[in-house]
Amino acid sequence: MNDASKKPVRTRIAPSPTGFLHLGTARTALYSWAYARHHGGQFVLRIEDTDVARSTQDSVDQILASMKWLGLDYDEGPVYQMQRLARYQEVIDQMITAGTAYRCYCTPEELEAMKAAQDARGQKRRYDGTWRPEPGKSLPAVPEGVKPVVRFKNPIDGDVTWDDVVKGPITINNREIDDLIIQRTDGVPTYNFAVVVDDWDMAITHVFRGDEHINNTPWQINIFNALGAPLPAFGHLPIILGDDGLKLSKRRGAVSVTAYEENGYLPEGMLNYLARLGWSHGDDELFSREQMVSWFDGTHLSKSPAQWDPAKLEWVNSHYIKLADSARLAALVREQLKRRGVAVDASAEQFEAMCALFKDRCVTTVALADWLGMYFGPVAPSAEDAATHLTDAIRPALASLADGLASLAAWNKAEIQTVLKSTLGAHGLKMPQLAMPVRVAVCGRAQTPSLDAVLELFAKEIVVERLRSA
Numbered sequence: 001m002n003d004a005s006k007k008p009v010r011t012r013i014a015p016s017p018t019g020f021l022h023l024g025t026a027r028t029a030l031y032s033w034a035y036a037r038h039h040g041g042q043f044v045l046r047i048e049d050t051d052v053a054r055s056t057q058d059s060v061d062q063i064l065a066s067m068k069w070l071g072l073d074y075d076e077g078p079v080y081q082m083q084r085l086a087r088y089q090e091v092i093d094q095m096i097t098a099g100t101a102y103r104c105y106c107t108p109e110e111l112e113a114m115k116a117a118q119d120a121r122g123q124k125r126r127y128d129g130t131w132r133p134e135p136g137k138s139l140p141a142v143p144e145g146v147k148p149v150v151r152f153k154n155p156i157d158g159d160v161t162w163d164d165v166v167k168g169p170i171t172i173n174n175r176e177i178d179d180l181i182i183q184r185t186d187g188v189p190t191y192n193f194a195v196v197v198d199d200w201d202m203a204i205t206h207v208f209r210g211d212e213h214i215n216n217t218p219w220q221i222n223i224f225n226a227l228g229a230p231l232p233a234f235g236h237l238p239i240i241l242g243d244d245g246l247k248l249s250k251r252r253g254a255v256s257v258t259a260y261e262e263n264g265y266l267p268e269g270m271l272n273y274l275a276r277l278g279w280s281h282g283d284d285e286l287f288s289r290e291q292m293v294s295w296f297d298g299t300h301l302s303k304s305p306a307q308w309d310p311a312k313l314e315w316v317n318s319h320y321i322k323l324a325d326s327a328r329l330a331a332l333v334r335e336q337l338k339r340r341g342v343a344v345d346a347s348a349e350q351f352e353a354m355c356a357l358f359k360d361r362c363v364t365t366v367a368l369a370d371w372l373g374m375y376f377g378p379v380a381p382s383a384e385d386a387a388t389h390l391t392d393a394i395r396p397a398l399a400s401l402a403d404g405l406a407s408l409a410a411w412n413k414a415e416i417q418t419v420l421k422s423t424l425g426a427h428g429l430k431m432p433q434l435a436m437p438v439r440v441a442v443c444g445r446a447q448t449p450s451l452d453a454v455l456e457l458f459a460k461e462i463v464v465e466r467l468r469s470a
Contacts (some may be wrong), residue, residue: 001408007230009041012071014195016048017059020256021066023308024240027274031237032208032276033072037062039414044202046076048195050188065259070267076202081194084108088189091227092150092182093199098366100226101182103148104131105140113332126178128465151184152193152223160218165206165235166301172218192219200229204297211236235298237278238305248308248404250263264336264364266324269317272464277306285320308395314363321359321368326352329368336369342376354457356448375458379466388448389437390470397434398441402467411460413452420452441470 004223011032015025040096045067049055058214065381071301096099104127105244106114131139132153154177161171175197179431182193199207214236224231241250271289281287321329330352354372362368381390404419410454424434435451442463446455455463 005335007203007205009036009039009207010044011036011041012044012049012199012204013067013074013204014048014198015063015393016051017056017063018051019059021063022256023129024237026070026257026270027070027240028208028210028237028278029067030070030271031235031279031301032297033074034292035206035208036075037293041205042075043072044079045080045361046075046079046198046202046206047077048191049080049082049458050191050194052188059148062258069261070271073308078294079198081189081198084194084198085187085189087201088183088186088194088197092189092193095152095182096150097224098226099133099422100132100153101150101315102133102153104151104179104181105146106130107143107146115357122369132179137401138151147185149181149185151179152182152220152226154179154222160221162217162221162234164230165233165298165376166238167214167236167303169209170214170217170423172215174218174222177215177218182223192216193223196220196223196227196229197234200224200227206230206233206235208235208237211238218374228326235301236301240277240306240308242308243310250341264332264366264368265313265317266320269313272320273316277304277308277333286316297345314391318363321362321364324359326356326359329355329365332365333369333372336365337373337376338375342373345376350457357453357457361449373445374461379442381440381444384444385440389440391437394434394437397423397429397469398437398467398470400426401434401438402464405455405460405467406464408460411456413456416455437470438467442466461470 003468013025013029013032021029035041035044045270047060047063049060060078067074071318092101096103106127108132111127114128118125129147130153133139134372155174156409157174158419159171159173161169180191180192183189214242215234219236221231242248256394257270261267268289271292273285275287275296276285277291278295280300281292287295329347332347333355334351338387346354351372351406354375355368358368362371401423404423405416408419418432420434424430424431426454427434436446439445439453439454442458443454
């Protein structure tokens, strides 16, 4: 039994810096964060960097940037496992003294031969206990020049059972697992050992993680018990499937969290979408961060895999684009345009007005930058739009409109609308007959918001020049 319900809630996220923070880990971080915040507890960030060969500082930086962008603030950390080697060694020594761990001097060649013999007999691969101490057993002589690993002395009999927060009761027989290595020959601990010591030392009460860790949990529970440490509650979350029905993962198909930031998604849109990939609150599809914290009590977590749906993410994000303050959007769109080498030649007020005018049509800030680019650089209508709308029949009306707009002393919607109406009357046209060619000539596309509102945000000289050049 775990003691999690008796203590202040403490959760953690513990990514490995061997690549970017992918979507599954981001969802786990969100659930862990929301659960801690719901219960007035604490949320810890731990960097599990014991895979020294594959861990990089770039990955650490990306993980920290992703957490910051998502707004998943942590109360402690980041804690780095490689800075805790002395603590792991202390616990290893205690376990060897207590008889719950032992040194194993099997060479890699001996282990390979062991596996080959088991394969030949049709047996499950497992360590055969050569160096496992037992009452009355004589161990081999310690070989010279062989650095030992340290193995956990896993119980031989009985079951490991826990009541999973997500999946309910799970039982695995101890005969299904063997004496795993908990410290390598170089003194660096392995995942299943270090994570237990960390969760113990950090008083973690609830562990949310992907269900690929279910097979690790019996070992970890047995190590907790061997240390006399209180057990956290475990909640194993189903995988996220990609468009192709296969698992999204760091090594297959997953895009980094920071890539979604670069592609113009808002953190509140991403969090809202991620939250619904495995959790629900009635039929609510759109909700704030504060609402999620209020609702996320660890119930209503799905046992089934979730399907990543880019179109649904766009729909959710478009909702938050519409709600976003125009000044905030302006800063994000400026950055998008800057990446394209486009300088924003507009006042802050004018640029915010542009964002406000077009944001209802956009699912990302990239799409918003696509719209606003026409104000700061040349436009190139499609051949089809040009052929359809910029005809010889309409060019006289465009020239008249250009002359009328050029003569305006004041440049605003009302004055622009007056010139548009007088041009319609002079040429016997209806608004759609003139408006679409004007849009194609000035904006490079046939569909825009209200024409007078769009033109007002251009410099008058640009509008006139593009009409005359059509």
